[in-house]
Every structure is written in C-alpha cells, then in structure tokens.
Amino acid sequence: MFNIVPNDMGEVAQKLSFLQANGQENMTEQDVLVDTAKEGLQEMLDEALEGPYFNVKWRTKDQELLVTGALSEEIGTVIPRDGFDTFSADFKNNAILFWRNYGKQLTALINQE
Helix, strand or coil: CCCCCCCCHHHHHHHHHHHHHCCCCCCCHHHHHHHHHHHHHHHHHHHHCCCCCCEEEEEECCCEEEEECCCCCEEEEECCCCCCCCHHHHHHHCHHHHHHHHHHHHHHHHHCC
16 A cells, blocks of 8 residues: 655645555545644654654544543644644645644654653
C-alpha cells in the first residue's frame, strides 16, 4: 500500500492517484489531506519519542487532534495555524508552515512531560 505521509500538495496528488487506481476510487483530495493531518502527527510523535508511546485521534475532525499517552491520559491538543479553521486548509495554503506549526506544538507537548 502507498503508506507515505505527503509533505506537500504534489505528493497529495500522487497519493490520491495511487489510491484511486488501486481500489479506492471514491477517495478525494480532502480525504487524503485529513488522513495526512492525523497520520503525519502520529509519525512525528513516534519518531520524536522513539516509539509509539502517544496516540493521536480526532477530537474534532480536521480541526483539532487529541494526543493521549500510554494510559489513555490526555496529553494535549494540536490545532491548525492561526487564521485557518481546518488542517486541510492550512496544509493547502502552505505545507511548509503547516509542518512547522506541527513541530512547535509537538515540542511543547513533549516538553511538558
């Protein structure tokens, strides 16, 4: 399966094309962007903590991600950049700033532990 987390809109288009050509004809760009927001944060957490110690789930789909610890305790939340209501709009506007925002919020979550 095409398991990459897209870094930019070009990779979103590539992933969407692959998925649609391989049994997921109903997949949309929006679906890929929403998946990217959640999967990207999970991947960054796993890498930063050198393992899957925190979990990411939607608190509000495409608007707020909840990070929980190993005992399902709430660690914190991650939200889009100021001026954006959704992660997908944030990513489409500027993927580099989207990922920088994730990095800043991730650092704050990890450093509070």
